[in-house]
Amino acid sequence: MFPKPIQKSGALASMSYRVALPIALVLWLLPLIAVMLTSIRSMDDINKGNYWGWPEDTQMVENYTQVFTSTAMGDYLLNSLMITLPAVAGAVALSTLAGFALAKYRFSANIWIFALFIGGNFVPFQILMIPVRDLTIAFGLYDTHWALIFFHIAFQAGFCTLFMRNFIVGIPDALIEAARVEGVKEWRIFWYVVLPLVRPALAALAVLVFTFIWNDFFWALVLVQSDEVRPVTAGLSSLQGQWLASWQFMSAGAVVAAIPPVVLFFTMQRHFIAGLTLGATK
CATH class of the missing domain: 1.10.3720.10 (MetI-like)
Known part of the structure; x- marks a missing residue:
């Protein structure tokens, strides 16, 4: 009636779990990562289209202070x-x-x-x-x-x-x-x-x-x-x-x-x- 614990499942189910879990975790955290990276970017960096890369000019203190x-x-x-x-x-x-x-x-x-x-x-x-x-x-x-x-x-x-x-x-x-x-x-x-x-x-x-x-x-x-x-x-x-x-x-x-x-x-x-x-x- 209830699913078996992953420790008692077969090798295929255990391997699928180990592969799917980090992928799902990264996909779930992507929006949060994007917001946090954007919060320390400069306006010039955003205008250049650098949305996912590491900010060329980090302005963490400036941005959070100006908010x-x-x-x-x-x-x-x-x-x-x-x-x-x-x-x-x-x-x-x-x-x-x-x-x-x-x-x-x-x-x-x-x-x-x-x-x-x-x-x-x-x-x-x-x-x-x-x-x-x-x-x-x-x-x-x-x-x-x-x-x-x-x-x-x-x-x-x-x-x-x-x-x-x-x-x-x-x-x-x-x-x-x-x-x-x-x-x-x-x-x-x-x-x-x-x-x-x-x-x-x-x-x-x-x-x-x-x-x-x-x-x-x-x-x-x-x-x-x-x-x-x-x-x-x-x-x-x-x-x-x-x-x-x-x-x-x-x-x-x-x-x-x-x-x-x-x-x-x-x-x-x-x-x-x-x-x-x-x-x-x-």
């Missing part, structure tokens, strides 16, 4: 943090509460509410563009940080609740019943019993949601107009001039924008992997 001195990259990064951190905290907090209720409480509409959360994940977000934009205008939230914060909390709630509910279901009911017998209130059960047990899942979910929200480009264009609120993903597109595209600055900005999610992943790597594999083994 912050000549553009609003610093403000874009700050805006992304001001949007992403509250949105991640709100989505994870609400989904953990909802997941606990759906996993451990028995009521008539339980399965239907859970199905509603699942169904929301299959709604194409593009069809929400006009209604969401109109709602933000009606409530005076358009072109503010709160427009993106509230939207991301609402839009991520379905996936996050599904994620957390499936983890909390695995907590033995005997632990919760024992706490109730001792007279512990429901909120304290959630805080002192459930949360410590799902901490790896919380870490994994926080990393995933942080990456989703930080890399969002579509809603940053739909709900934001001014540079004072624009996050880094939408800010990168503004580095492209009307008549001339400074590809070296756009590439340097893209590398800078990719650093926070990468740093977060490696910081939380142990908890992230533990969260994804929680319950996979006994």
Whole structure:
């Protein structure tokens, strides 16, 4: 039913794996390599068509310094943090509460509410563009940080609740019943019993949601107009001039924008992997 491990496969399968893996890895890394090389090129080098070769004149310090001195990259990064951190905290907090209720409480509409959360994940977000934009205008939230914060909390709630509910279901009911017998209130059960047990899942979910929200480009264009609120993903597109595209600055900005999610992943790597594999083994 399941494929055999590569160590137990035949010589042909093992050789094919060893050949295909580095090729796939190089193909996957090619765009990233191109962006990183472009970020240290000079404009003359780009105009000569040297896109893949080593830069004739490396300007790493100059390009990365000019991204912050000549553009609003610093403000874009700050805006992304001001949007992403509250949105991640709100989505994870609400989904953990909802997941606990759906996993451990028995009521008539339980399965239907859970199905509603699942169904929301299959709604194409593009069809929400006009209604969401109109709602933000009606409530005076358009072109503010709160427009993106509230939207991301609402839009991520379905996936996050599904994620957390499936983890909390695995907590033995005997632990919760024992706490109730001792007279512990429901909120304290959630805080002192459930949360410590799902901490790896919380870490994994926080990393995933942080990456989703930080890399969002579509809603940053739909709900934001001014540079004072624009996050880094939408800010990168503004580095492209009307008549001339400074590809070296756009590439340097893209590398800078990719650093926070990468740093977060490696910081939380142990908890992230533990969260994804929680319950996979006994």
